[in-house]
Amino acid sequence: MPAHAYRDRSFGAFLFDMDGTVLSSIAVTERVYGAWAIRHGLDVASFLAGIHGIRAVDTVRRLNLPGVDPETEAAALLAAECADLGGIEAIAGARAFLSSLPSERWAIVTSAPRELALLRLAAGGLPVPPVLVTAEDVAHGKPAPDCFLEGARRLGQRIEDCAVFEDAPAGIRAAEASGAAVVVITATHAHPMTTPHPAIAGYAALRASPMPDGRLRFTAAAA
Template sequence: MDRTCQAPAPTDPVSPSVVAVAGPAGSGKTTLGRALAVALGRPILDLDTLTNPLLDRLPLLGVDGHWNADGPHRVAVRDARYAVLRCAAADLVAVGQSPILVAPFTAELAGGDAWRALGAAVAPAPITVVHLTGAPELLEARRALRGADRDRQRPRVDRATEIAVDVVGIDAALTTEQQVFRVLRALGVRTPVDAASALFGETFDAVLFDLDGTLLDSTAAVHRSWSRVADEFGFDLHDSAIGHGMPAAAGLSAILGPESGPAAGARLIALETDDVADVTAIPGALDTLAGLDDIPWAVVTSGTPPVAGARMAAAGISAPHIVITADDVDRGKPDPEPYLLGAARLGVDPRRCLVVEDAPAGITAGRAAGCRVLGIRGTVDLTDSGADLLVDALDQIEIVARGEGFALTPR
């Protein structure tokens, strides 16, 4: 029997666990599920793959029309599909595998009988639910693009999903790489810290933190705001990548020119100031800031004061006395001016400052200012960014007193 769809049995005894990737049609469940299966080396069970080929070919008694259309048959078809998924998952767990399950899981998210049935099927394996969400217009555009028959037959209006179980929320607008990174971090799958890094031997007098992607995760909100501006001002969203880590005005002027750039920048600021509902602190950020005590520190961001203030408040970060924003400098990152100004206002030699950054433009700015740079993964690939050390988040390092200054140590 061909079993190439299943991962080999583990050689070391491990306790199976289950990751359930949930979300509405068009949210990217299959793409994320497959990427997680590759990253974790796990088998994947997709509800559509397991059941759609049979349903598409098998005339269903008493069903007038497509099996996915609204009608009295819909509950029975749904129950049968999820029974197949549960049985297949139970088989994998029984032989020591840790499957990734891909399905909408709408009823399961509400708790109740559906959730208990899923839990009983894979017991005693714990279930981590990854819930993809996205703007309705984004999901509708994706469904229209793929043109699947099951999408044309589904109800036109998505029912609001009631969530009564713990989930790892992931925005559908993020890139697959950004999504996988956040899920792995939530699962405790981390990139080991290079304990031999020379940065751990350095002593510093002050810390200069970037904000977005460094102290707080606003990536999804940034993408939503840029998407709106791209639609309204008629440019390709992929062009906005040139502005990552740079002031928005500079990035938009580079895309649209000096005539439309300022108006687009003002619109972007308004959107980003309002869109902070899912802005959260990066793991370890709040503890790191709370432990600084008398260590001088500042925030050096390419954002504007309204955006920076709104995001820090949403993430529960108390603003420091020194905040350098795009309004304080003539030349933004990757120019060193923002970090040189931050060091000057703290009264510290920039060569004695540690910069914490997530973007290549910011890392370049910090290095050009004479600072050492700690890079935070999760926004873009920093492999060749020039950072002195890379970590997944601030919870992987600790700031400790050393002489009259401070140093980093791995946790």
């Protein structure tokens, strides 16, 4: 089901996850987290399968490793990610789509810390919106809905009037819990995902048309 399945509905704002949604950072994430997993004697494949869309501190905390401080390890992971921006690139059509949106009608809502988010957006050549919600801005990360609720609040919109663009299960659950409409981006998915939500590989075939009241409506791109 394409995102313009919502063509008969208008939205007050769009909220975008970052990694896997507007840019691909899989290569660096798997390098950094894979090395960390090896150092701690974890099964790399199973560990990497569960990290996407979740704050580093929450990822480490849920492992409950003896003698491991989640805050210290999250800081080390952040430093490693900030130092490695190789292979980061925008999802197809994301730059043009984001640039076409009124700045007061969209936000980036990510589990990455702000420092890393800014570095990755720059590496992907993507615009930075006035509203950027990052890991430091909420007490509870995805799959809790707090980040999307905060994004809508900062934009002055009801969350029920927002569409969330997500790629990872934790982020999708957070968006569902918030009450927003959901669009799933599948560009970085290695395997098909079963989802009841509209799904698209990228943004090349997507347009958002502003209405007289400033709200946004999906339209299909011209062939």
